[in-house]
Amino acid sequence: MKLEGVIGAKAGSTKAGTTYWLYPDLVYLPGGTRQQNLDIYIPDAAAPGGGWPTVIYAHGGAFIMGDKADAGSSLDYALMALDNGFAMISVNYRLAGMDHIELEISDVWAALQWVGENASLCGLDPAKLAFLGASAGASLTSAVAAKAGLGSSTRVIATISISGAFHATRTADYLDAHTPPFYIAHGTKDSAVRFSVAEDFCAALSKAGVSYHFEAVEGADHCRPNDDPSIYKVLDGVGKLNDAYDWLRRITEG
Numbered sequence: 001m002k003l004e005g006v007i008g009a010k011a012g013s014t015k016a017g018t019t020y021w022l023y024p025d026l027v028y029l030p031g032g033t034r035q036q037n038l039d040i041y042i043p044d045a046a047a048p049g050g051g052w053p054t055v056i057y058a059h060g061g062a063f064i065m066g067d068k069a070d071a072g073s074s075l076d077y078a079l080m081a082l083d084n085g086f087a088m089i090s091v092n093y094r095l096a097g098m099d100h101i102e103l104e105i106s107d108v109w110a111a112l113q114w115v116g117e118n119a120s121l122c123g124l125d126p127a128k129l130a131f132l133g134a135s136a137g138a139s140l141t142s143a144v145a146a147k148a149g150l151g152s153s154t155r156v157i158a159t160i161s162i163s164g165a166f167h168a169t170r171t172a173d174y175l176d177a178h179t180p181p182f183y184i185a186h187g188t189k190d191s192a193v194r195f196s197v198a199e200d201f202c203a204a205l206s207k208a209g210v211s212y213h214f215e216a217v218e219g220a221d222h223c224r225p226n227d228d229p230s231i232y233k234v235l236d237g238v239g240k241l242n243d244a245y246d247w248l249r250r251i252t253e254g
Helices: 072-081 098-118 136-151 195-208 230-238 242-254
Strands: 010-013 019-027 037-043 050-057 087-091 122-134 158-163 182-187 213-216
Touching: 010 087, 019 098, 037 098, 050 072, 072 087, 072 122, 072 195, 072 230, 072 242, 087 158, 087 182, 098 122, 098 136, 098 182, 136 195, 158 230, 158 242, 182 195, 182 230, 182 242, 195 213, 213 230
Parallel strands: 050 087, 050 122, 122 158, 158 182, 182 213
Antiparallel strands: 010 019, 019 037, 037 087
């Protein structure tokens, strides 16, 4: 679908002042609910040849709450993609809870397929799609990225995972040599997802031969707005808030 004429499109800007156009509430699964749609943020600038490299973001919320448009530190972090030369897509998914987590994985999978099929029409580069997830969203995007390594016509080239609960989605079970590289940031004082979860996942990546960067964020808690200090605050304090995007840009520029 073409973005021109999307109802409710509006201009906005990131905290750093990058201006963009927001195209909200696009349905990625026909007949789905509001939990099965997405928002597209496009920089208000000329697109590079081939279209915008794109970050597909999934919010957190313990698999039972949250929304693609929720204001807060995680959405602000996702919007930093625009400051770094990417378009950004924020995805909703059914909030089915831990007992039905495969439904949530299937929604993120469906969103990825929709983006791949519509990327060129939306001014995006279908060969330069990446995932970003926070907490539960990191768990879901990591699982989909791994599953899409061979079993999808649309794949991602990299995944950024912030405070991910990888054990919840059994992501390690899907890893193989075709899984794209990971950037993992996890606080050593995370009160929601223990630090050892990230360590164990890195060990699984290494065993599967998957390239990754692990940022152990010393003294940081989880990525919720009220965590003190949140992982974003600590990363900012040590000058590493943009590191994941620098890592991703090196991959997209290949």
